[in-house]
Amino acid sequence: MGPLSGTLAKFRGRTKESKLLIAMAVPAFAVYSFLYLYPAIQNLAYSFERWDGVTKPEFVGLHNFTYLATNDDLFRKIVGNNIRFTLLVVIFQTAFSLLFATFLLKNTKTTIFLRVIYFFPTILSSVSVGLIWTFLYNPNFGFLNASLKAIGLDNFALNWLGDTKYSLYAIAVTQVWFHTGQMVIIYVAGLQQIPADLYEAAEVDGATRWQQFKNITWPMALPTTAVVVAYTTIQSFRAFDLVYSMTQGGPLNSSDLIVTSIYNTAFSSFKYGYASAQSIVLIVVVLLVTWLQRRTLRIDYGVK
């Protein structure tokens, strides 16, 4: 009996209801396989090839990966950029969203209005956000520098997007502004699940607001934090539109991230195999960082 006939025999042995459930999953699985699984496997295959998109691909084994690891200083710089970018965004986006959520927890007209206001940037297109912030950051007439100069802080009026020292951080600030509102909503949903009697008991015991936050809110919000951190991390590693619309990765690749590098390698340099290898590296880095985060948060939460 071959594997296929064995599988068929098993399928025949199932109940009618069970067969129906499996049949219902087939369309979704087919779409998933066609739109995600197949391209992902194809991408893996390309990563072992040298291909310009026109001529026949040439199998090069692990060359793309070894070259990335040993000969591509720019890619290593870009991975470093992305890690710094992600670290900043994860820390500030999580901190701000938790802070705002604690103030916007109750369902009053004011807090609901403020939640809508904070969420508003999320519904804007990323290119629009990029253009708005490009104007705000304009070194010669932008709002930011004009404000700094107006209060006498001329030395802090910088060439935000045009200087290799600041461009990455300027985009990170924009990313935090762009997505904090989204995380506020997730936090509000999570914090509203914390039983109110815990706070009532804490108040009876005379706990201050800080003690309540430290001993109730923070530990009880850890599962939500795990979601927010993981989501923000993935979002930061996938950041493309903002970078492309604000700096195109410049000046001198100072704000280049892995995804913009993949895009340029594939579509400007026409090195599809090498770009595929870069995307495999991206997947590995994201998996590794996410796993480390989950592990850290679970240990803190006491769920081993």
Place this chain on the structure above:
Amino acid sequence: MKTKGRTSLSALRIGAVAAIAMALVATTITSTQAAATPKFGVACTTEGVSTGTSTTSLVCQKNSGGKLAWANVRLGQATGKPVAALTAAAGTIEFHHFRPEDKAVFQTIIDRFEAANPGTHINQVIMSSGDYTNLAYARISANAKAAVFVTVRGGQFTQFYNGGLLKDISGERFVKQNVIQSALTPGTVDGKVYGVPYQSLFNDPLYNAEMFAKNGWTVPTTWTQTLAFCKKVKAAGIIPFAWPAATRGNAGQILNSFLMNSAPDVATLTSRIAAIDTGKADLTSDWFTDIANKYKAMNDAGCFPANVTGYNDTVAPADFAAGKAAIYPTGTFGMSTVKNLNPSMAGKMKLMSLITVDTKPLYEGITNNTFILSVNAKSSSRDQNIARAFISFLATAPIAQLYAVGTSQHVSIINVDYSANIDLLNTSDIMGKKLLLAPRFLFNNVGTVRNPLEDALIAIGGGADVTKTLADTSKTIKQGLGA
């Protein structure tokens, strides 16, 4: 009628053409602009003004006696009398291009084409130029309905050629007889024509002629004059060159001017560019270091605005349009943006040559024949027939004129009259100069070589250290080429 033309031109002919030009221009200039713009009269008074690209067109230029006079436009001619457009078969095809700003004009042209060819339909598929550079090949190679499309001269045209997507159209009569033959070079491989470069662009700095006249400034014609000019203009509180350094695409246009007189001849220039493009030479070579040093010299002389590396192509044309900058160093394609920002700039823009030597320059300006129209070799024969007919329609003088006037772009089609667009008239004098086909596009490795190279020059133009920047970028380029 007062005429100062060459003796070979009859007074009657000169008078007729000049009168037509005057009449057309008079309808173009609004009363508010009239005081600020040059007056086009029967007598030739504005150097460089040209009435078109036909054999009967005239250009106003200095004669041997130093006086302004009407003369024949000096252009390469087609090899016969222009032919009418081909007739298209019935059917529907797609026209892929990268100029959203031309959508309305193209739609007008398509409507006329469809009216002339009942049962034929053309749908425009438009991407932004950035997306088109990166994605057009993948999309068109997988879509046989994209029967007519455009490519950019250089790397993209080569990519499409290598992919077998370009049909040989050398034998078409409209190619031989309707197109200025010298403009066909970028669409030609091994003597065969695979595309008609539709636009004749001039990638030279635009200057505000009114501002120059008011301040008594003259256009610098040597490198030393250019640096002195920058100091003088900056002292007057005006940005000398509104260089959009934060937008790589348009920031790179100025590189054409730096390259054009950097070598003793064009063959040497081509081989030097090829050496860098293939990794055989470094950016640290004396030749390229000299170019980089000139970017630095311009920055040191105050040619560029403050914080130029954060100065993008949204701000630069706005400053130029608002009269805060004297020069917008991009090209003729920037004129429509400037006019959209400030309609009163119509008629005030002219082209200048950015000369980076103090000796007699080899070239006086840059041209680029691009927006190369091709037929998809993978389309069905019926769709190819429609595509050929559409290109032949675009290559007729009245349609090319409609496109040129509507988009403020010069075209490579014969017998086009630019009189109805004052900015095309004002910038047509560049056609009479010795021009080099934009050398920037000789870099075929756009992502691996040209982009990092231009990024380095932008950084240097913004004050970065020349030696370190060139050394670091050379390393990046070499590593990129080896991947």
